[in-house]
Structure formats: structure tokens, C-alpha cells
Amino acid sequence: MTDQYLYRVQPTRPGFLIESTPEEDGIVGDHFRYLESLAQRDTVLLAGRTLNTDETSFGIVVFVAESEDDARRIVDADPAVRAGVFRADLFPYRIALTGGELAERGSTPSEAIDEA
Numbered sequence: 001m002t003d004q005y006l007y008r009v010q011p012t013r014p015g016f017l018i019e020s021t022p023e024e025d026g027i028v029g030d031h032f033r034y035l036e037s038l039a040q041r042d043t044v045l046l047a048g049r050t051l052n053t054d055e056t057s058f059g060i061v062v063f064v065a066e067s068e069d070d071a072r073r074i075v076d077a078d079p080a081v082r083a084g085v086f087r088a089d090l091f092p093y094r095i096a097l098t099g100g101e102l103a104e105r106g107s108t109p110s111e112a113i114d115e116a
Contacts, residue, residue, distance in 0.1 A: 002064040006093035009086040017053040031080035
């Protein structure tokens, strides 16, 4: 059985979202490709970020893992987290509702209620 988790990432350097270095850009590209590969394996269910560029900006990744230890390994393997470009916080999570395209790929409301 797999459980759902959410990890939130935030830049570790103030101003990163306004002006990044070429090295940071490469690491963020690796971060995106890492998440993309997890999405292709149906591990990542949703990933994205807020569009503000101040210190309150963050990204989230909703994903599945066999255990909290496995979830922690997935977070720790993120290239941007490993490189210290992003800090990450891991949370147990459960999708309760989905709509639109997500409803086609995620759990349905009745499945969410049955699992609760």
C-alpha cells in the first residue's frame, strides 16, 4: 500500500527567484527533470509553485511512497534539495478532492471517503 505525502520547497537564498546564477539554473533544471521522471512513474501526482517572487514563495510536490522513510529518501534525492538551493519540509498528506484533469488521474471523492 502506498501513502500520500507532500513536500514544500523554498529557495534558501533571498532573491533567488528574481535573479539566479547559471549554476542554480542548472540545478533547478535537474530538479524539474527529477520530478518529471517521478511523474512518469506515477510517483508524483502534482507539482508546482506559487508565482510570487518574494520570501513567501514556495513549491509543493504531492506524491506517493511506500513509507515515510521512502518518502524522505525521495525528498532527499531531489537535486535542488541535495545541492542546498531549496530547503524542503515533508508532510504526510491525503488528497480529499480533485477536479478537472486531476480527477481523471487522482482519487475520486468516493475513494477518498472510503480511505478516511
